[in-house]
Amino acid sequence: MKIYFELNGKPQYVGVGPGESLLSLLRRVGMKSVKEGCGTGECGACTVLVEGRPVRSCIFFAPKVQGKRVTTLEGLGTLDNPHPLQLAFVEAGPVQCGFCTPGMILTSYALLERNPNPTADEVREYLVGNLCRCTGYKKIIDAVLLAAEWKREGRW
């Protein structure tokens, strides 16, 4: 079957296999930022935004995005023009191996859209579903709080 959805602001009309996950579909159409760390919805590396809400694309059936807006990290900013949240992640130092980073940034984006002034504990709680084995999370929390500050200053 073919489905239609909006991927990072652009229309997509694409065939999906029976039972195909959104993760598989997105990687197939070139969105390689969507990472598979477990395939069972436990690590959060495959997080993307569907209608602005974070979902684990590895356990999300692709046909469910029919008619919906999907955002991957590629849709947030580019190499030449990174989003301030992406810059905050580079600035504050939580990008070590970078494998959890796409899911972390998109989950944080969803948080800051809802709550531009979170406490450190609120950030910690919101990111509970995104595992990171490199950083110990401290600098990830720092990055989200820094981005929140920039958002309140009107930088995005």
Next chain:
Amino acid sequence: MVIKLGRPIEVVGKNVLKVDGIPLATGQPKFTMDMDIPGALIGKLLYSPHAHAEIVSIDTSEAEKVPGVVCILHYGNVPRVPYTTAGQGWPEPSPYDTVLFDKKVRYVGDRVAAVAAETEEAALEALRKIKVEYKILPAVFSIDEVLAPGAPIIHDEPDAQGIYDAKRNIAAAVDVPVGDLEQGFAESDVLVEATCEVPYVQHAALEPHCVAVYFDEDGRLVIRSSTQVPFHVRRIVSRVLGIPIHRIRVIKPRIGGGFGSKQEVILEPIAAALALRTGRPVVMNLSREEVFVSTRTRHPYRVRVKLGAKKDGTLHALEMEALASAGAYGPHSGTVLYNVGSKSLPLYNKARHLRFHGKAVYTNLPVAGAYRGYGATQGFFALEVAMDELAEKLGMDPVELRLENHIRAGETSPIFEKLGEGREGKPQIVRSCALAECIKIGAERIGWYEKRKAPRREGSWFYGVGMSCAMQGSGITGVDMAAATIMMNEDGSFRLLVGATDLGTGSDTVLAQIAAEVLAVPVEKIVVYSSDTDFTPFDKGAYASSTTYVSGNAVLQAAEKVKEQILLVASKILGEPVENLSLEREKVVSLRTGKEVPYWEIGHRAFYVTEQQHLMASASFTCPESPPPFAAFFCEVGVDTETGVVKVEKFVAVADCGQPIHPKLAEGQLEGAVVQGIGHVLFEEMLFSERGSCVNRTFFDYRVPTSPDVPEIEAILVPSVEPTGPFGAKSIAEVGINGPLPAISNAIYHAVGVRLTRAPFTPERVLQALKARAK
């Protein structure tokens, strides 16, 4: 090496942007699996369901009929070449006890066959249709069972090499005495003993093991792999498959974490064998479950430490006995065993009588391998719990006991010479050590003296503080070698080519900073290209906390050579002797006349006009010594005496890594290592059924710390100057993981008076310990 720049340091010691930061934060396709390879087959593995069995027969006829199946490999159709999966320097100190596929399986998860098919579905269907008849053999799962008489022999194959005693299932053994231990204990006023156990735990790097193998336009084999050791992969694949090294290229793109698990050459020879047999590209990407069951783990250890001390607190005699389960094969079994002692015992060099002895034994459980800390984690758990016990018995503050006994700059330990990497080591003097300051700062940050005196209590919650110390090394003495090449571009920028392997640690950035500092350019003017066996010089790879120190020294020396070449050209342009000239901000400046010439002019002239020479140089660095980083750890924990729940309230890690090249990255290493260590303390343990099958194979069942699990963490760097390190630097990647097990155990003891000596400290175990004490 301390170098004279003749100007202030500008790049080293600064938190420059990580060179791969923006690409990673914008999701560029930089990982192994991010490259689409047209026509690639999918490789999948069939694993043993039995812990110990002989394969009587294997029938692939039905599997071969599955549409899309191209190739099936098993013991019957591949060459038998014993090797070790340990990605170590040659000759590897680990036993050659592994072959591609064997007629015998030795643990649940051992590989039986590999399938390459057009689709994943076809490959999985073929796996289901391979018929294997097994003759089940008795299996052994614990160290005690293995060492008991009559235990089944796990490695009875005649062609294995380098096993310490195959008939007794001993992969590796060590017994090193210094002085006279019994006399030492007899002369001691106080004796204590502690035995601590670390179970099977796993690295849990977020990116599973994966590899893509294809042929270039000249028919050479290209292996794009998530590996920490590209050069060792090339050498081992060459030997196992019988193809010359020059026909193989290994590329390490960005890798999603390793922590030692990717210092193992697991998938590469199999994917390469499938590719060679089919003439097609092959991709293998393990599922999380496969990573848990079939890759590598930390070595489970039982370590017993006995200490003898004089009344004044001076350590006099020290015995450490270490027993490990190596699992079904022995990669790193001997070297991790040696490191249990070699990386922990030198910390307390006042003890004159020592003995370090132990064994790593085969069991029918998953294969242990390298894991951050590499034995030191297990050694320090027992050593630092014993030190806490000793302090109590002496009526001394644990802080004072450490301060009195720890090694200092200018001192040595006989252990450096006695214990190396699976063999004797080399004598070494500690040239830099800021541990005393680390201890003092840590004690202050946790509020040690007040909290020690007056422990808090709220209802059923009891609070306590504990501490521990640790060290590690910086590379492997006399073994590790790294090389670097630096080439100037004519616009005055540079290319830095290093075999060094950035596995997320930021080593590409750190090495670029070292080159940039010597060459007086911003980091943006250094284009780093790393970890490609065709285009970068050799490097042993990312392990043993070596990259900043060993690879960093190679970069420093290469940069010095390029600097000399730049100065020679500039001297001709400016008509002044080299001694008058200095490199400053992309120019060469005369210190005498103030005349200057920019790099771009030097580059253009050297390339095209006068010298007609590419300004470039290479350097190799071997590691004559391995300067230890030191760290002190302090924590405050709460223990709920009703439920047994342990909550770490605050954790302070203070480390001396010499001069940090990039403080933020160094802090990140310390924080990350501490949190992995806290995971070991609170949750992590691979559990096995009575048939030896790992039962917690997902992140749901095998819990690693999540963001809300992490306490307040303070990571503090206390700089020393390591005279042999690049710009005074030592390592930082591993030392942090050695602290949490003993520090938290000691804090629990302070809080509730019971010693937790078996990780993880689950509520059940805490309650059991509390009940046992009440009796």
